[in-house]
Amino acid sequence: MLDGLKTGLRAALKKIVNSSAVDESLIKELSKDIQRALLQSDVNVKLVFQITKNLEERSLKETPPPGLSRKDHIVKILYDELAKLLGTEEQYVFQPGKVNKVLMLGIQGSGKTTVTSKLAKLLTRQGYRVAVIGADTYRPGALTQLKTMCEKTNVEVYGEEGNKDSPEIVKNGLKHFEGQSFDIILIDTAGRHKEEKDLLDEMTRIGKVADPDLALLIIDGTIGQQCYNQAEAFHKTVPVGGIIITKLDSSAKGGGALAAAAATGAQIMYIGTGERIDDLEKFSPTRFVGRMLGMGDIQALLDMAKRLETEGNEDRLKRISHGKMNMEDFYFQIEEATKAGGLRNILENMPGFSGMVKEDQVEQQEQRMEKWRYIIQSMTKDEKSDPDLINASRVKRIARGSGWPEHEVKELLKAYKNSKTMMKASKGRQMQGMLRKMGLG
Numbered sequence: 478m479l480d481g482l483k484t485g486l487r488a489a490l491k492k493i494v495n496s497s498a499v500d501e502s503l504i505k506e507l508s509k510d511i512q513r514a515l516l517q518s519d520v521n522v523k524l525v526f527q528i529t530k531n532l533e534e535r536s537l538k539e540t541p542p543p544g545l546s547r548k549d550h551i552v553k554i555l556y557d558e559l560a561k562l563l564g565t566e567e568q569y570v571f572q573p574g575k576v577n578k579v580l581m582l583g584i585q586g587s588g589k590t591t592v593t594s595k596l597a598k599l600l601t602r603q604g605y606r607v608a609v610i611g612a613d614t615y616r617p618g619a620l621t622q623l624k625t626m627c628e629k630t631n632v633e634v635y636g637e638e639g640n641k642d643s644p645e646i647v648k649n650g651l652k653h654f655e656g657q658s659f660d661i662i663l664i665d666t667a668g669r670h671k672e673e674k675d676l677l678d679e680m681t682r683i684g685k686v687a688d689p690d691l692a693l694l695i696i697d698g699t700i701g702q703q704c705y706n707q708a709e710a711f712h713k714t715v716p717v718g719g720i721i722i723t724k725l726d727s728s729a730k731g732g733g734a735l736a737a738a739a740a741t742g743a744q745i746m747y748i749g750t751g752e753r754i755d756d757l758e759k760f761s762p763t764r765f766v767g768r769m770l771g772m773g774d775i776q777a778l779l780d781m782a783k784r785l786e787t788e789g790n791e792d793r794l795k796r797i798s799h800g801k802m803n804m805e806d807f808y809f810q811i812e813e814a815t816k817a818g819g820l821r822n823i824l825e826n827m828p829g830f831s832g833m834v835k836e837d838q839v840e841q842q843e844q845r846m847e848k849w850r851y852i853i854q855s856m857t858k859d860e861k862s863d864p865d866l867i868n869a870s871r872v873k874r875i876a877r878g879s880g881w882p883e884h885e886v887k888e889l890l891k892a893y894k895n896s897k898t899m900m901k902a903s904k905g906r907q908m909q910g911m912l913r914k915m916g917l918g
């Protein structure tokens with residue numbers, strides 16, 4: 478999905494990660510790369526310049542929070558700004574204890590009928606009791622298509638084949654479902670008329686009859702930034718509460734569509750990612766940007782950095798950053814890494830790192846950490862706080878106690894020494910330090 482944009486953004490990120498020093502010219506270069514990637518995805522020029530202006534200003538002015546390197550901070554700013562471009566993180570909540578009437582709006586071919594069936598399935602799977610009214614009386618076959626798709630998920634569809642009066646169908650449908658304790662009723666509407674005005678008039682009339690709790694506008698993602706005008710036109714007839722962008726799997730202009738939709742102020746609630754019934758996803762700007770940049774949700778990583786900074790770890794961090802780390806500190810870091818969801822997760826979340834670490838490398842490192850944990854547990858308290866005490870006979874004892882061969886104990890001691898030296902050199906920059914410690918930096 479959005480492969481062009483993804484490639485462009487990741488290439489820009491890679492430059493930052495691989496650079497030796499962060500200076501103004503590098504930030505300008507990053508900004509240019511991001512501009513190119515966004516413009517190619519049909520994001521509106523104004524929005525693009527706004528985002529890169531913020532990126533440049535914040536990268537130059539802001540001081541990274543403690544524990545975050547300058548590079549990682551810039552990646553974080555980029556992540557923030559892109560997520561902001563895609564709207565708010567707020568999630569729409571259906572009202573409990575009543576029938577939520579949802580009007581599905583959109584022009585013909587936007588994927589409205591498909592999305593109605595997809596959404597019916599998704600919401601049913603979430604435990605809602607869902608019914609559908611088919612009120613597209615203009616396109617021949619629309620009702621049959623809707624019924625066929627919804628049948629597979631056992632969602633009842635109300636429709637009147639011979640009737641052309643769509644507001645009446647909606648009225649009858651609502652009456653039909655009355656008292657059946659449905660949580661959500663989705664109403665599929667027509668996407669075309671002889672004149673655009675007729676279509677908008679019909680939507681106004683249906684809006685009056687249905688009195689919807691939510692009007693969802695379905696927009697074809699391949700139209701790019703024109704999304705904005707289309708959303709505005711519909712918004713004038715029925716206030717649009719949420720937007721669904723479809724066909725993001727087959728569009729090079731998806732970035733533009735998403736940004737334009739968010740710019741209308743309505744929330745993007747779902748995205749269509751394929752033709753199959755299950756190809757509909759709940760939309761979250763931060764998760765989406767994380768996926769685009771290839772770094773999952775960096776929040777987990779930032780939380781970990783923060784946790785290391787607090788929770789009474791100050792002394793430990795001081796020791797680590799001054800190159801005075803002991804084996805317990807080393808163990809603590811391994812534990813922290815595990816707590817945050819395992820090494821694989823950390824690496825996937827590490828700004829700029831996912832996709833760059835080979836799969837077998839991760840596996841090897843995970844196994845090594847498991848081994849180290851046992852070996853460290855077999856050390857005495859004294860040995861943990863001063864590993865220099867560990868001579869040949871102590872190595873033998875630790876090996877026996879942990880169940881691992883002596884050379885494994887020696888390997889751990891070597892890794893510990895290396896990371897201690899490197900931590901000293903990196904002056905305590907947490908994330909890079911941790912990576913090096915794991916032998917991956």
Ligand SMILES: Nc1nc2c(ncn2[C@@H]2O[C@H](COP(=O)(O)OP(=O)(O)OP(=O)(O)O)[C@@H](O)[C@H]2O)c(=O)[nH]1
Pocket residue numbers: 583584585586587588589590591592613616619666667668669723724725726727748749750751752756
């Ligand atoms: N690749 C892809 N195709 C999609 C997606 N959503 C819908 N489509 C396809 O888009 C075409 C149009 O979808 P429909 O649901 O028939 O369109 P519609 O908006 O309901 O049209 P009207 O009922 O006339 O208003 C169909 O071929 C769908 O399979 C999507 O997310 N990805």
